[in-house]
Amino acid sequence: MIEFKNVSVNFKLDKKTFDAVNNVSFRINKGEIFGIAGSSGAGKSTLLRTVNLLQQITKGNVFVDGDNITCIKGNQLRILRRNIGMIFQHFNLAGNLTVYQNIAFVLKAAGKTKKETDSRVKELLDLVNLTEKINVYPSKLSGGEKQRVAIARALANDAKILLCDEPTSALDVETTSSILKLLKELNKKFEITIIIITHELDVIKSVCSRCAIMNKGDVVEIGDVYEIFTKPQHDFTRQLISHTFNFNLPDDIIENMQGPIIKLTFQGDNANNPILSYAANTFQIGFNILLGKVEYINDLPLGVIYVHLIGEEEVLKLAIEYLAENTANLEVLYNGI
Structure with missing residues (x-):
């Protein structure tokens, strides 16, 4: 054309x-x-x-x-x-x-x-x-x-x-x-x-x-x-x-956190799967979603969320490995362990 x-x-x-x-x-x-x-x-x-x-x-x-x-x-x-x-x-x-x-x-x-x-x-x-x-x-x-x-x-x-x-x-x-x-x-x-x-x-x-x-x-x-x-x-x-996905977390929130803060990116099919809930149940950890956004581009989902993980050091490491394998991208923003 x-x-x-x-x-x-x-x-x-x-x-x-x-x-x-x-x-x-x-x-x-x-x-x-x-x-x-x-x-x-x-x-x-x-x-x-x-x-x-x-x-x-x-x-x-x-x-x-x-x-x-x-x-x-x-x-x-x-x-x-x-x-x-x-x-x-x-x-x-x-x-x-x-x-x-x-x-x-x-x-x-x-x-x-x-x-x-x-x-x-x-x-x-x-x-x-x-x-x-x-x-x-x-x-x-x-x-x-x-x-x-x-x-x-x-x-x-x-x-x-x-x-x-x-x-x-x-x-x-x-x-x-x-x-x-x-x-x-x-x-x-x-x-x-x-x-x-x-x-x-x-x-x-x-x-x-x-x-x-x-x-x-x-x-x-x-x-x-x-x-x-x-x-x-x-x-x-x-x-x-x-x-478009750059969220800012206040410094005082990060400083007072015990446990890591991670950024997860979800794409395609895994954006609709309860991966975070599964990780919490499997590894017996807690989590708190600090910020997030899920949107649809040409009817396909794309999501970014910032999560605070709570738990013992060893199980947190295993949970982070699992999440990294089952999401499009995982970035540790604050270690906190």
Whole structure:
């Protein structure tokens, strides 16, 4: 569906060349929700904008539906962009136009009649659950409502591809969840290919099937989201992921503990097994869960918990050996024996 082949984008700053995107090659499949993650300045948005040529490519080629779009111009470029919708972090709605007018503008530009435009705008607003806001100005909308209007506008011309540049960064947690749910519904209903640029890994975990991790213009890792989160191969990826499961235990709690504190990581089938309870019963030890989190990525469980173990030194050692063998990873944070 979308393929990057040795794509580079360079900028000149103070007579020096800056590589925003450096020799990137990978493919995005038709109908999937694909994420591109990384910290600020990684080149994510620059790469995204090469898909609709809002950003010119310095070297390499971008293919959409098998067609090389790298050098197209004029009417070919207009047709390409008509089939590719785009939504942004700050919505980019015209403040002096109503909800209806913001969406109708795109349809009129595509040559639709007044009747066709009216029908399509109402259809789109029903799709994003905003029918009652049709004559409201953006200043009267919440952040989530603004983004829903932006999504409706992006889909106005039956876009086959939706480019999302930090679509939830300006939204609160609850609104973010509703927007991501809407994107998943649109993907399922219309089989639209969605690319999401984000620095928020929770967004990637929530909706994407595959993702790429970018750092300083390079794609350092790409693959299935669950595999990347459970078995990251690159140091930068590991660093990013560590922030999503990095719990801090107060120093005074650790200092007053008698017995070890361990960090357990559960993946796949063992995330649902009572391994900790079994260890407690088998080795006659006590345990106290200090912190923890279990979540599902593409319907597969991933859990991290911090546990204080209580018991005699010898049985604690045996219990820790058992837990290490039956979990994805065990780390002793504080020995305390």
